[in-house]
Amino acid sequence: MFETKRICLQKMTMKDIEKYHSWKNDIDVMTNTSPYLDTYTFEETEEFVTNVILNNSNSKSYIIIDTETNKSIGVTSLVNIDWKNRNAECIIDIGEKDYWGKGLGKEALSLILQYAFSELNLNRISLKVYSFNKRAINLYTSLGFTIEGEIRKDIFRNGKWHNTILMGILSEEYFTVMEY
Numbered sequence: 001m002f003e004t005k006r007i008c009l010q011k012m013t014m015k016d017i018e019k020y021h022s023w024k025n026d027i028d029v030m031t032n033t034s035p036y037l038d039t040y041t042f043e044e045t046e047e048f049v050t051n052v053i054l055n056n057s058n059s060k061s062y063i064i065i066d067t068e069t070n071k072s073i074g075v076t077s078l079v080n081i082d083w084k085n086r087n088a089e090c091i092i093d094i095g096e097k098d099y100w101g102k103g104l105g106k107e108a109l110s111l112i113l114q115y116a117f118s119e120l121n122l123n124r125i126s127l128k129v130y131s132f133n134k135r136a137i138n139l140y141t142s143l144g145f146t147i148e149g150e151i152r153k154d155i156f157r158n159g160k161w162h163n164t165i166l167m168g169i170l171s172e173e174y175f176t177v178m179e180y
Helices: 014-024 027-031 042-054 103-121 134-142 172-178
Strands: 007-011 060-066 071-082 087-094 124-130 147-156 160-170
Touching: 007 103, 014 027, 014 042, 014 060, 014 071, 071 103, 087 103, 103 124, 103 134, 103 147, 103 172, 124 134, 124 147, 134 160, 160 172
Parallel strands: 087 124
Antiparallel strands: 007 060, 060 071, 071 087, 124 160, 147 160
16 A cells, blocks of 8 residues: 555654664755754654654655665654644655655655555645755655745755745645545
């Protein structure tokens, strides 16, 4: 259910903390996705994963696995799930830089969207992306996400201010895009 020819999604567990910790402390990985470029102790990462990811009924997190090598290459999550209003926020990070630019993020995001709309019966998925992250914006647009707004000068990175772009996709838009 959660796989393509190249990747699969496996529910995140305590055994994934060490790998997740390495990505969370890699400035190259976090520059495009995290508002903070701090480094974290293993204990801080462990506490975050335990409390925010694993023991939270309003989130679903999955490690992205390369099916050929069985290597963990990233993480994708649905967070802040609002079960009453059937919406959630989506997050994706390809933590292994050797896997960047190979279309695996698109495959992983497609799988999590399929799960969100077909299995969880959610109606809307949103995400945030920084305006300088053109590759991610193109990816999200190709999957049917629409720009819904911008938070101006929201993040200071590389010596200047950038906007945070708010994007979203509705279930009917997703199923229309997937028909092709």
